[in-house]
Amino acid sequence: MAKKGETIVTKLLGLDAKEIARQYEDGLRLALVKMTRGIMELWDHSMQNGDSCCVFQHNERTADYAFMLAQNMGWSKDDCVVVAEEGMIHDMGKLIVPPSVLNYPERLDNETWERYIIPHPKLASDVILHTGRAGKRLSVGVAQHHERWRGGGYTRKLRGKRIHPDGRVLALADCFDAATNHRPYEKNGPKKPEDMAEEIREDPYGQFDPKMRAVAADCFPEVYRMLDRIGLVRRSA
Ligand SMILES: [Fe+2]
Ligand SMILES: [Fe+2]
Numbered sequence: 001m002a003k004k005g006e007t008i009v010t011k012l013l014g015l016d017a018k019e020i021a022r023q024y025e026d027g028l029r030l031a032l033v034k035m036t037r038g039i040m041e042l043w044d045h046s047m048q049n050g051d052s053c054c055v056f057q058h059n060e061r062t063a064d065y066a067f068m069l070a071q072n073m074g075w076s077k078d079d080c081v082v083v084a085e086e087g088m089i090h091d092m093g094k095l096i097v098p099p100s101v102l103n104y105p106e107r108l109d110n111e112t113w114e115r116y117i118i119p120h121p122k123l124a125s126d127v128i129l130h131t132g133r134a135g136k137r138l139s140v141g142v143a144q145h146h147e148r149w150r151g152g153g154y155t156r157k158l159r160g161k162r163i164h165p166d167g168r169v170l171a172l173a174d175c176f177d178a179a180t181n182h183r184p185y186e187k188n189g190p191k192k193p194e195d196m197a198e199e200i201r202e203d204p205y206g207q208f209d210p211k212m213r214a215v216a217a218d219c220f221p222e223v224y225r226m227l228d229r230i231g232l233v234r235r236s237a
Helices: 008-013 017-045 055-072 079-091 090-097 111-119 118-130 133-144 164-182 193-202 210-229
Strands: none
Touching: 008 017, 008 133, 017 055, 017 079, 017 090, 017 133, 055 079, 055 118, 055 164, 079 133, 079 164, 111 210, 118 133, 133 164, 164 210, 193 210
């Protein structure tokens, strides 16, 4: 007798309807991530004379840090993959920011910051949400990657466990990568991975999930060295 949700096709494939739906959703999610990555890569490459903002590379590195942190936190493989996918696209909202703002060699004034930088997580998550169910899972971490454990982050000023674990992992991955690579406004240059790992361990401003800090500080410098070996660390403009 046929089981609920079982068709001739599902029977032939040896899969149940739930498994097929899961695989279908995984496929849609991957397609969405690949397309978004492609757009960011093209956007970066379309700029000339050193104007590239390297948003694509930052997203790729953030994904690697996020995956390793999630794995070292003991997350399931599926959850590690999803948080890495969110890392790959977390800053897609920056595509609406003019390169002259992203590459501005000083700290941005409040007006520019609020106009261009603050909206980028929400903008990205709204776009992703419009793609339907596959995007729903990805939109959460993307929307929350600038929230802070003790509050005061953006977009929704969430705090503590109200921030989804994906958002907490991405916050650590994003900050570590941003600090250890070239930033146009940072006169002292990128931080050393070991120094940034110590900052994360101490977390003087209460930015990060206390249960994730030590794990991140232990594994991030090794990820940095791996990225450096393959030429993905950016030390200067
Ligand atoms: Fe961001
Ligand atoms: Fe970022």
